[in-house]
Amino acid sequence: MTTAAAPGIGIDRVSVRLGHREVLSEVTLTVGRGEIVYLLGRNGAGKSTLLRAIAGIVPVCSGAITVNGGDLARSARPLTELGTHLHPDGFHPGHTGVRHLRWLATASGIDQKRVRAVLDDVGLTQAAGERISGYSLGMRQRLGIAGALLGDAPTLILDEPLNGLDIMGIRWVREMLAGLAAEGRAVLVASHLFDEVARSGHRVVVVDGGTVVADATVGEFITGHSSLEDAYLTAVGQSR
């Protein structure tokens, strides 16, 4: 389904209702090839919901989402279109890391050779045979990222992948994201860690109350403000 010229992610006036609430309202944004876009917003703003809508986990009630120019739901092997890490607890705790990835590869029609390769990429080779219930938060983040890398997808979405990582882990994610973008992949990351956004982000999209209130390159976004944090607080109407 990949269309070479299409953006990694195209979101056109998407609204999502959860229960009786409209959680996202007319959200429009694009993540181009070779771009790292950070999704910012206060707790409950709708970032995770947007990522889940892109992954097809929550239905949209209006608007359209494309991944690599197509409809992810029509892909026979969605993991090869969209690499997804949405939660560090999305695993069976009784499984080992290698078993989790083998299961994911089998379910997605991915060559089992990729399992050892991604375990190596994320630094979990030594712990691959241990049960996930014994993994630290940082190790579970690494395993989630391994799952996102498994399908060698041109587009990736990551929900707060830095939480719980030690400084080496944070550096590793920073370099990994830069490498993925340099290979021409589109990457969308939700995060609250502004230092990392400033270091590795190309663009920021701020969601507030379920709508996009800012969408700019990091440089444009900061212009006229003393810091990224200051620009963000202005965007969400909390500047002093």
Ligand SMILES: Nc1ncnc2c1ncn2[C@@H]1O[C@H](COP(=O)(O)OP(=O)(O)OP(=O)(O)O)[C@@H](O)[C@H]1O
């Ligand atoms: N299954 C659900 N049913 C009803 N409301 C939900 C459901 N899941 C999330 N919400 C609501 O949707 C809103 C957006 O939640 P979401 O998790 O997308 O926010 P977020 O920006 O990712 O927040 P955080 O930074 O805390 O992770 C919140 O008000 C939340 O309570």
